[in-house]
Amino acid sequence: MTKNHNLQEIEMKLKNKAYLTFHGDGILDLLMGWNLIGVGLFLYTHSIIFSYIGLLPLFFLKGLKTRITLPRLGHAQFRTRRTPSMWIIGSIGGVLLLVAIASGFILKDSLGFVVPIALAIFGIAFLMVLNSGFNRVLAYAILIPLLFVVGLRLRFLSPPMIITVGASLILYGIWILVKFIQDNPILDEGIVDVSE
Amino acid sequence: MSQNNPEDNYLQRVDEIDRTIHSPTRLKILIVLSTLVNADFTFLTRTTGLTRGNLSANLRKLEEAGYIAIEKGYIERVPRTLVELTNEGRNALQTYNENMRAVLDDLLNQNN
Numbered sequence: 001m002t003k004n005h006n007l008q009e010i011e012m013k014l015k016n017k018a019y020l021t022f023h024g025d026g027i028l029d030l031l032m033g034w035n036l037i038g039v040g041l042f043l044y045t046h047s048i049i050f051s052y053i054g055l056l057p058l059f060f061l062k063g064l065k066t067r068i069t070l071p072r073l074g075h076a077q078f079r080t081r082r083t084p085s086m087w088i089i090g091s092i093g094g095v096l097l098l099v100a101i102a103s104g105f106i107l108k109d110s111l112g113f114v115v116p117i118a119l120a121i122f123g124i125a126f127l128m129v130l131n132s133g134f135n136r137v138l139a140y141a142i143l144i145p146l147l148f149v150v151g152l153r154l155r156f157l158s159p160p161m162i163i164t165v166g167a168s169l170i171l172y173g174i175w176i177l178v179k180f181i182q183d184n185p186i187l188d189e190g191i192v193d194v195s196e
Numbered sequence: 197m198s199q200n201n202p203e204d205n206y207l208q209r210v211d212e213i214d215r216t217i218h219s220p221t222r223l224k225i226l227i228v229l230s231t232l233v234n235a236d237f238t239f240l241t242r243t244t245g246l247t248r249g250n251l252s253a254n255l256r257k258l259e260e261a262g263y264i265a266i267e268k269g270y271i272e273r274v275p276r277t278l279v280e281l282t283n284e285g286r287n288a289l290q291t292y293n294e295n296m297r298a299v300l301d302d303l304l305n306q307n308n
Contacts, residue, residue, distance in 0.1 A: 011231035014243065066272040074239030075271045075278075076232050187238050187248065 015078055023136075025069045026176030031057040032140055033169030040162035068177075072184035209299050216261045217292045221246065222254050226281065226289050229264060234280040236271065255279060263288055 038054015041047075143165070217223055224244050229235065235243075241251055258264045263285030269278045281289075 007231055010227060014228065014231055018239075066274070070272060071238070071274065074236045074242055075276055076235040076239045076243075079231060079233055184242075187241055 011078060014076075018073070018076060021073055022065075022069060024176070025065075025180040026173040026178075027061070027064050027069070029136070029169050029173030029176055031061065031173075033166045033171075033173055036166030036169060037163050038166075040159045040166055043162065044159035068181070071186050072181070074187075209295055209302065212295050213299065214288055214292045214295075216257060216263065217288060219254070221250065222258055225251070225254060225258065226263065226285065229279065229281040230286065230289055232280070234278045236276040236278055238276075240279060258285070261285075261288075 034057045035054045038050050038052075038056075041050035042054065217226060221244075224246075225240065228240065228243050237248075237251070240246075240255075241248060244251065246254070255264065255266060259266050263282060264279055265282050266277060266279050269276055271278075
């Protein structure tokens with residue numbers, strides 16, 4: 001029992017380290033910044049095209065991870081796959097998103113659409129933090145509702161400010177990405193022949 | 197020397213310790229692999245902190261002993277060298293664990 005417990009602990013530590021390194025490449029920050037710029041431009045111009053542009057990087061996420069992150073960190077398949085808590089997070093996240101989208105259609109105005117989306121993002125991000133300990137997500141979970149719900153509703157935050165925050169996040173993401181690439185050079189994959 | 201002499205049993209257990217696993221480097225590799233279904237060469241290099249040459253040499257020894265299986269595969273269309281612990285390797289690691297525990301228990305009992 002002790003042996004299994006220790007192996008589970010080792011696996012958890014390896015998994016957490018791999019997870020944190022995998023998401024410590026700055027790509028999440030870049031995407032978050034891009035998304036905020038899209039939302040800011042959407043609120044500024046009321047042109048729906050900008051909200052789609054804001055979501056565009058989501059389609060590149062897998063490709064970026066495959067080309068930048070995976071070759072540098074390598075691949076590992078853990079023995080325990082998706083944990084029950086991840087299923088709970090996925091389910092709650094899905095319900096939150098559905099509520100957000102549904103209420104957006106009911107409320108109709110752009111602000112009414114943004115508020116429930118922001119709450120949904122906060123809910124998902126907060127649950128992710130509880131599950132993974134990836135603290136930067138918590139910062140975004142606080143930042144997004146602060147920007148959208150408090151800032152816009154109380155009118156002390158303007159779309160240009162959201163765009164500025166988005167641009168800052170992109171710069172921060174680029175800085176993290178450069179550091180990640182420097183710290184994790186691509187290694188030659190494969191066994192080398194060391195026999196004399 | 198009698199078979200029933202506790203000291204003989206103790207020495208016999210020391211002899212039973214698997215030298216392939218007993219190396220700290222190979223033990224480290226096996227512990228990491230025992231928590232995984234498989235891992236590629238890059239992940240193992242990063243996790244164990246070993247150099248390519250050192251990791252390669254020790255993987256070869258473990259493969260020769262039948263404790264790990266190495267095969268070429270593709271992850272997201274990228275060629276990777278995948279390493280996994282075999283059943284033989286898992287059993288050997290468990291036996292090693294039991295033998296080491298027994299030796300250390302004997303040692304502690306003798307000192308008390």
